Every structure is written in structure tokens, then in C-alpha cells.
Amino acid sequence: MAFDMLRGLRQPANQLPAGHPLLSRLSPLMLISSDTARRFGWNQDGLSDSLGRSGSLEVRLARGPREIWRAQRLRYRVFYEEMSAKPDVVSRMFRRDADRYDAACDHLLVIDHAARGRFGGIKPKVVGTYRLMREGAVARLGGFYTQAEFDLSGMISRHPGLRFLELGRSCVLKPYRTKKTVELLWRGIWAYVRHHRIDAMFGCASFDGTDPEALALPLSFLHHHARAEKEWFAAARPERHVSMARLPIEQVDAKAALKQMPPLIKGYLRLGARFGSGAVIDQQFGTTDVLVIVPVSFIDPRYLDYLSDESQPCAA
Numbered sequence: 525m526a527f528d529m530l531r532g533l534r535q536p537a538n539q540l541p542a543g544h545p546l547l548s549r550l551s552p553l554m555l556i557s558s559d560t561a562r563r564f565g566w567n568q569d570g571l572s573d574s575l576g577r578s579g580s581l582e583v584r585l586a587r588g589p590r591e592i593w594r595a596q597r598l599r600y601r602v603f604y605e606e607m608s609a610k611p612d613v614v615s616r617m618f619r620r621d622a623d624r625y626d627a628a629c630d631h632l633l634v635i636d637h638a639a640r641g642r643f644g645g646i647k648p649k650v651v652g653t654y655r656l657m658r659e660g661a662v663a664r665l666g667g668f669y670t671q672a673e674f675d676l677s678g679m680i681s682r683h684p685g686l687r688f689l690e691l692g693r694s695c696v697l698k699p700y701r702t703k704k705t706v707e708l709l710w711r712g713i714w715a716y717v718r719h720h721r722i723d724a725m726f727g728c729a730s731f732d733g734t735d736p737e738a739l740a741l742p743l744s745f746l747h748h749h750a751r752a753e754k755e756w757f758a759a760a761r762p763e764r765h766v767s768m769a770r771l772p773i774e775q776v777d778a779k780a781a782l783k784q785m786p787p788l789i790k791g792y793l794r795l796g797a798r799f800g801s802g803a804v805i806d807q808q809f810g811t812t813d814v815l816v817i818v819p820v821s822f823i824d825p826r827y828l829d830y831l832s833d834e835s836q837p838c839a840a
Contacts, residue, residue, distance in 0.1 A: 571630075571719055576711040578704055580638035581651075583712035586631040595631045595653040596620040602695040607732060608810030621693070625669050628661035632712045634696070634705055651700040654709055655693040656716060670728055673804040674815045679758040683724070689717065691727035691816075694788060706791055707831075714831040717820065725818040726758075728804075729789050730811035736803060739812055740770035742789075743803060745781035748773040752798035752817050760802030760815070768803050768814070789816070796822035 576583045586592050599621035603609040615621060634652030641647030662668055668690045670676060680688060691713070696705050717725070731739050747768035752758060759765065782790065800815030 571716065575632075575715040576708050578708055580636055581700075581705065581708055582635050582637060583652075583708040584633060584635070585712075585716075586633055591633065591650070592626060592631050593620065594650040595633060595655075596622045596626065598650050598653055598697060599693055599695055602697070603809060606698065610808055610810070623669075625657065625665060625692075626655070628665055629655045629657045630716070631655055632709065632716070634700070634708050634712075636700070649697075652696040652705050652709055653693065654691060654713065656713070657690040657692065658720060658722075659688055670726060670815065673728060673760060673764060673806070673813055674758055674800055675761050676726070676758055679726075679752075679756060679817070682755045686723035687721055689720070689722040689725045691725050701787070706787065710791070711831050714828065718832075723820055725820070727816055728813045729786070729792060729816045730806070730809065730813050731786060731789075732811060734805050734807060734810060734812060736766050736768075736770065736805070736812055739784075741776065741781045742784045743768040743812075743814070744771040744773075744776050745778060745785075746789075746799045746814060747801075748776055749778065750793060750797070750799050752800060752815075756798055756817055756819065758800045758815055758817065760800065760804050764804045765802040766805055766812070768799075768801070789814070792816045792818065795827065796824060798822070 571585055574582050574584050586595060597620050600611070600615065600619050603621055604611045604615070609621075611621075632654040633650050635648050636651050637646075637648045639647055639649035639651070657668060668676065669692055670690055694709070696709075713725075716722070731742065733739065736743060782793075785793070795818055797816050797818045800817065804813045805811075806813050
């Protein structure tokens, strides 16, 4: 089977005839053409320049399909090779994490311009990424990626005049998982939010592992101390809902719970994020997912000023 698929790729994938059996398997992994980008509204809208630098690291948006492929390759390396995600045959063959949403999104990259290539020379490398999806492409795709796990309809309908941004597929190469890299990513996100006048961000954040009892303390902390309420309330879909209230509030040691939080979720908490009701088990990725909600109005203005000030160095 693999040989037949590779033989078919002697013809460029985006030139295969309609109905070719390879298209249904390869379409998320094909290079994103300029026509596809225009159809989904994918462009940088004046954000093609650098959004921040710290030493050899730069944060900016992907500047074309091949850079998106580099982000997909990083995602595969982190999600499938380092963590416990299970690739299908096509993803394993091309060693890329890709889906139908990629063509409709902007892709934020952290690039190390001092990275060494295989043969010792300087070869810039993508070491961090975030996927950013605005509402404009949602109708064409039938909804946000997050809506497969969480019901966002009430939250979005309660804010008809607000602009929403979905954050997803975040990952950083292991040697670069430092505060400096995370701050660069957020500096890029904040520039994007200001440029597009975004009012609220949301997305899935993940705990490694699929046993909610093993995550009872951090899940219970989020449920009791950081749950979204009233106009920002949203919940896991009923058929996938897993209770986060594993422990009563009096048994939740906040300090111990925070120690068990993944760095990404701790970062969201520092921003003032709220979390949805209920978690979701993602068997493919081997994770327990929670819904994170970050209205821009909830973020400490001092932190926003810091992210906006390019003269401030990112922490080492």
C-alpha cells in the first residue's frame, strides 16, 4: 500500500484528478496553494514582518506553504514521537501532523536563526508553533476545531459583537521549552490580537494521559477556582463530558495542584484565563483536554504593556 501511494505522488498532489483515491488520504498534507489560501481567507494582512526577537529567536507568522509544512513536522515530532499520539498511516509516512483546518489558519512560528543543520552549518529551524484561527473561515469548515469536544454555541451567541480567535496545536521543541520561548509566542499572539482587534481567545489545553483520576488534583483546582461562569460559561459536549470535580474543594491543595499543571495551562492561568465545565479524553493524542477561555478584558493590563513593549527582553 505504501509503495502504491508513493508511486502516485510522482504526480504533484495538487494536480491529481478529481476523485483520485489518494486525495481523501493526502489532502490535509498537500501543500497549501495560493488558491486555497484565498478561498479560506488565509493571509498575513500586513503581519509578514517579525513580531519579536530575543537573541537568535524570532517570532513571526509562516510566510508560505513550506513553512506551514515545517510547523506540521514540528507538531509530529512533539505529539507523535515524544508524546503518545497515534498517527494514521499517512501521517506516519510523511511525518507531519496535519488536518483540514491548517489551510484556514495562520501559523505562528518561533525560529532559531542560529540552529545548526545536519552537516554543521547554520540552518534556521522552527522550534515552536501556535495555530491561529479566526471566525472568517469557520462557516466553510462547519465550526472551530474545538467544537468537536466542547459546545461553544452558547458562549459565542451571548457575545454577538465580539471577535473570537481559536488557539491550537501549540508545541515547542524540548530544548527550547523555556520562559523566553513562551513569552515570544505570546508576544506574537498579542501582536496578532491587536492587529485583528480580537476580543476573546479560546482553545483546548491538554494534560498528558487519559486517566482523569490520575489528574484529580489539577482538574479539581480548575473546576473550583478557575471555572468560567455566566456569559463565558461553556461545557464539554454531553457525550464526551468527563467531570473535573474529582475532589471536594476543601481537599484541593492549590500549591500542589499548580505544581502538577502543564506549563501551558499555568501560563493561561497567569493571563487570567477561565476554564470550561468538564474535560474530554482524546484517545488519539493520549491526552485529557480542557477548554481554556481568555477574554482580552480579563488580562492584566501590565502584562499586555509588557508584551507590547519590544524594548523589553524576553526572560531567559
